[in-house]
C-alpha cells in the first residue's frame with residue numbers, strides 16, 4: 171500500500187469513527203478516545219482532542235435539559251471553586267467566554283490609556299491586539315536563539331509610557347517556557363513599575379506546573395494577572411470558558427468589559443473537570459507522550475524543533491511554510507499558519523494517537539518530497 175492509499179484507508183477509519191457518533195471521552199484509565207471529526211486531521215489550532223474528561227461530558231449531558239434557566243447558581247459555585255483553587259477571593263477572578271474574552275477585556279481596558287505594551291515576537295497576539303485597537307503601540311521583542319522569551323530584553327523595552335507587559339508561558343507558537351525562578355524575579359521586579367499579564371493557557375501541559383505557575387504571585391498581592399483556560403488541557407475549546415486571577419482593582423475595572431456571561435453547560439463541564447482529580451495528570455502524560463512520539467519522528471528526519479512544553483511542537487519545515495502547509499494538507503493534515511519571522515517553521519498540535527499516526531506519516535512523506 172503506498173502512502174496515499176494508506177492515508178485514504180486511515181482517513182476512512184477516522185471518518186467511520188466520526189460517523190458512528192460514539193464520542194469516547196478521555197478518562198483516567200479508559201481506552202484511547204476516538205476522534206469526533208471527519209475530513210483532514212486538524213492539528214492547526216492547538217485544540218486537545220484527547221479530552222474532555224468523561225466526568226465533564228456526563229455533567230454536561232445531565233444538565234442539558236436545564237438550559238432553560240440562567241446559570242446563576244452554577245456561576246457562584248464555579249467562582250467559589252476557583253477562589254479555593256487559586257487562593258484569592260472571588261472578586262479577584264474574571265471568568266470569560268474562553269480566556270480569550272478576558273484577554274480582550276483586559277486589553278481594551280488598559281489600551282484605552284494609549285502608551286505601549288511590551289510583548290515577545292512571535293507570541294499570542296489577542297491581548298496586545300486588543301490594546302492596539304484602543305490606540306496602544308505594540309513593542310515586539312524578538313525571542314532568543316532557543317525561541318524562548320528574552321526576559322532581559324523585554325524588561326529593557328519598558329518605558330515610562332508602558333501600560334502592560336504580556337508574557338505567554340509556554341509561548342504560543344514556539345511552545346518554550348522560561349526558567350521559573352527567572353520569570354518569578356522578573357514579575358516581582360517589573361510589576362512594581364507596570365502591570366504584568368502572564369498567559370498560562372498551556373501551562374498545565376508542561377512539566378512541573380506547580381513550580382512554574384505565577385498564580386501565587388497574584389495571591390501574594392503583586393501587580394500581576396494570570397489567565398487559564400478550559401480549552402487546552404481540559405479539552406473544552408468549543409464550550410468557551412476560561413478565567414484570570416487579577417489584582418482586585420484591575421479586576422474591578424476590567425469586569426464591566428466582559429459582557430456575555432458564561433453558558434450553563436460550560437460552567438458545569440468546567441466544574442466537573444476541576445473535580446476530576448486524576449484528569450490533569452493523566453492528560454498531561456498523554457500529551458507528553460504525543461509530543462515525545464512526534465519529536466522521535468523529527469529526530470529521525472533530522473528536523474530541528476523548539477523545546478516543547480505545550481500541546482504542540484514548533485518544528486523547522488526547512489521549506490517556506492507557504493509550501494509546506496499545502497503539502498501537509500495534501501497528505502491529510504492541517505498544520506498551523508505562518509508565524510513570521512519564522513517563515514520556514516511550522517506549528518503542529520498534538521492530537522489523538524490515531525491522528526498523530528497520520529501526521530507522522532505525512533511528515534515523512536512531505537520531508538521526502540522536499541528533500
Ligand SMILES: Cc1ncc(COP(=O)(O)O)c(C=O)c1O
Nearest residue numbers: 268269270294342371399401412
Ligand atoms: C496563549 C493563548 N492564550 C489564550 C488563548 C485563548 O483561548 P480560549 O479563548 O479558548 O481560552 C489561546 C488560544 O489558542 C492561546 O493560544
